[in-house]
Amino acid sequence: MFSEDERSAAFPELTDAQLAVLLRFGEEREYAAGDIVFRQGESYDFAVILSGRVAVVENLGAENERVVVEHGPRRFLGEYSLIAGGAALFSSVVREPSRIRVIPVDDLKQLIANEPILSDLILSAFLRRRALLIGQRLGPKIVGSHFSADTHRLLEWAARNRLPHSWIDVERDPSVEEMLRVFGVSVDETPVVLWGDRVLRNPSEQELARALGFVPSGEHDDHYDLVVIGAGPAGLAASVYGASEGLTTLTLEGVAVGGQAGTSTRIENYLGFPAGLSGAELAARAAVQAEKFSARITSPCRVVRLESREGLSIIGISDGDEVSARAVVIATGARYRRLALDRLDEYEGNGVYYAATQVEATMCGGDAVAVVGGGNSAGQAAVFLAEHTRHVWLIIRRAELGETMSRYLIDEIARHKRIELLTETEVVALHGDAGLDGITVEHKRDGAHDLDARALFVFIGADPHTDWLDGAVELDEAGFILTGRDLPSTNGGPPLPLETSRPGVFAAGDVRSGSIKRVASAVGEGSMAVRLVHDHLARSIL
Secondary structure, three states, X not given: OOOHHHHHHHXXXXXXXXXXXXXXXXXXXXXXXXXXXXXXXXXXXXEEEEEEEEEEEEOOOOOOOEEEEEEOOOOEEOOHHHHHOOOOOOEEEEEEXXXXXXXXXXXXXXXXXXXXXXXXXXXXXXXXXXXXXXXXXXXXXXXXXXXXXXXXXXXXXXXXXXXXXXXXXXXXXXXXXXXXXXXXXXXXXXXXXXXXXXXXXXXXXXXXXXHOOOOOOOOOOOEEEEEEEOOOHXXXXXXXXXXXXXXXXXXXXXXXXXXXXXXXOOXXXXXXXXXOEOHXXXXXXXXXXXXXXXOEEEOOOOEEEXXXXXXXXXXXXXXXXXXXXXXXXXXXXXXXXXXXXXXXXXXEOOOEEOOOOHHHHHHHOOOEEEEEOOOHHHHHHHHHHHOOOOEEEEXXXXXXXXXXXXXXXXXXXXXXXXXXXXXXXXXXXXXXXXXXXXXXXXXXXXXXXXXXXXXXXXXXXXXEOOHHXXXXXXXXXXXXXXXXXXXXXXXXXXXXXXXXXXXXXXXXXXXXXXXXXXHHHHHHHHHHHHHHHHHHHHHHHO
């Protein structure tokens, strides 16, 4: 199933020295042929094969059982879900009598923290395995129509959380009715998620996350040194630095680890990555790094309230629970703005999108599409979509891109034969019955005309995600959080840089008033916020 190059990178064989380190942890167990090391859908531990052979199997015992890969001596089992605290996506079945070293996850994290070379080998293999699984369309099956907004909601959640999955379109797959009949589901009940023998009928993101083990039972303790709200670049940086410096750290993310940056298909100007990297890859690496230092990341988990009580910050969660913290970093980022168009609600998730990932590209099916916006996000989306669609119109209100977009993207757009730039133009109408069939655009001088765009991608700036704060901290006129010098001094002196009007509560990244809307600056602010948290904690002791 996997090429030799993929195997060598994702399934390395451990050296004698590496095995010697691993043997200091866990316990050795003997398994007979046919035994299950761990089962799909259950929590599991790190396992190193000392002798014998183990197969990783999808849907063990079902008609659609599928062998993913087989491991021999010196190989280890598991993938990214092990570090992230999720359930096993597949079962592991012993093929011949085997000796296996089983290492609890907590011991694995301790090993990763103290053995940098071995840590890099294991983490790199886990990330590569996750990428391979995504590419091979393994994992849960999402069955639904490409006309359904709920289908797109589930696909987008899976993509943004880097969950291996496949999509079966009920409109295009002739075998779908027979497959659904086996599970006792009619086409009218879709979308559904099929995983092993489980059927989830149009689940919410929280229901799907719990079914897949994303949200562990007993999600969090009652009290932490630091609670980070939001797991975009700023929040992940704060999580890594907070946990690595000894603060008990909890990170709460409402949608998906990575935030809006996680939907970026290619970040080419991030320091240290000359070939570029995707936002999803950056987020996955940062999340593993945070978990390595024992930060707890809970997603999806929506925060609805922030208040103070007895010198602590109290964070209310949508399920009615709450946690307290000595310090808080708000890194909830911003949400893309919507166009003021009739029938927009009707098409959102069904032709109008606010992210351009592989999910949306697949749903476009080679049609012509339009992208609205003149910033880097719009440019990155246009370049990505041009590789997957027939034609891309990039629509901007300005006369040129130079004021709002990086030069490397402008040059790439100019070179691409399938991208057409429409300047001084606005979208004025959407058309279609079952889905978006076309749009009307209006040029400043030439007037209106129709485009046969079957999808519209909107990147026209962002509004801060601060509506949940409800007066808890001071905001500017646009709703971004005021910090530091933008706030008046109090009896306790001037606020620290990045500190909000509520002592001990800091803001970092796109949600902060005056921030530079770039991934690198968000990462810098997240790390800086932790330094200031230490200053606050030291100040509160005096």
